[in-house]
Amino acid sequence: MAEGEEVKLIGSWGSPFSIRVEMALNLKGVKYEFIELEDRKNKSPLLQKYNPVHKKIPVLLHNDKPIAESLIIIEYIDETWEGPSILPKDPYERSMARFWAKFVDEKCLTAMWEACSKTGEEGDKAIEEAAQLLKFLEEEIKGKRFFGGENIGLVDISANFIGYWFGIIQELVGFELLTKEKYPNLCEWIDGYINDNFIKENLPPKDKMTEALIKALVKPNTGSKSSPNV
Template sequence: MVEEVKLFNTWSSPFGLRIVWALKLKGIQYESVEEDLTNKSPLLLQYNPVYKKVPVLVHNGLPVVESCIILEYIDETWKQNPLLPEDPHKRAAARFWAKFGDDKVISSLWAILTKEGKEREEASVQAIENLKFLEEELKGKRFFGGERIGFLDIAMGWLVNLVPVTEEILGFEVIDKEVFPNLSGWMLEFSGVPAIKENLPPHDKLVAEFRAYLATAPDN
């Protein structure tokens, strides 16, 4: 039986990008369905009626939603090039840090970009504290997953395209190479892997989209 694999996504979504990378690393053929988030398709709303968001993976007609859950589904369904470690404690740790990234790191970096004055300063302090945890987690490792890309690398991979965008818009470094040598090295290493590099959104296009969003967004 020919498997049907569809990914409902939008080109700029850092969460959708996780799924693209995972499918590419596993060598899974899929159909990409580009969504306009200002005019969501009936199929997207049908497949994800609770959150009404991308990404949505549809495998043989059955939808899976939420990017980290989709990553685990992909890893359990297609066994080649495993993403999560075999060791239960290491698996739990990877899930923990992925959740930390989504709950803490993204929000603190987003606050630097969208706030001003004292609020931006406070967000910068919080972001640095959060990034220090990741810096320590990478100590002595090539990737978060060890010597090869794993679940946590993909979950934290948004750093390699959104941090440079943030730095260009703000005009200063968010991840200083001297303060965060491990994290900076990981970003270079990760973004240089062909499956990652070939599927990164265009930097200039992302900068333009973020600038447009910030120009029209209500005060935060």
């Protein structure tokens, strides 16, 4: 990092979206200040200042210039600093990485969270939807160590909720959606993912994360769209 360069990350220790950005920064070896936003429900002046559109974490501040939305931030980090590439260099492979990262974000995460947090007919529908979506990832990871090939890439970082958070949630809720019998390739990726030294260093402690997820899952269902951003 250049002398005099200032990098800050506004985030939360237990948010998979925030930790995505930490993974990208640490992969590149970028030194940064982490600003923990403890109360994300009451939109703080900090978020209103640096992310007035969405008022959500994470927000990266590079020399006081804000960048919001985790996938956009990761691409910015990849293009700004030297170090291991997060996105492929080949234009086609690069576009595919963007496609699957967006697929994880816009399709998988909501369905998987709702499969765990909703009950009755809504819960059954969410489980069925999540199961169908996971089949696409099961096929995409087939024959690969990581979604990025031999190295951790954009999709692996983006899928951290699937690789870590969801396993804890399954244990808490007591049902099995993502199993080795149904998704052997995806589960093999998960095993390699959570046991990778770099990934392990960047994941929140399981006991602390379990406690936070218990609180998130026992909240009354208001009928509004659930979110894994705990």
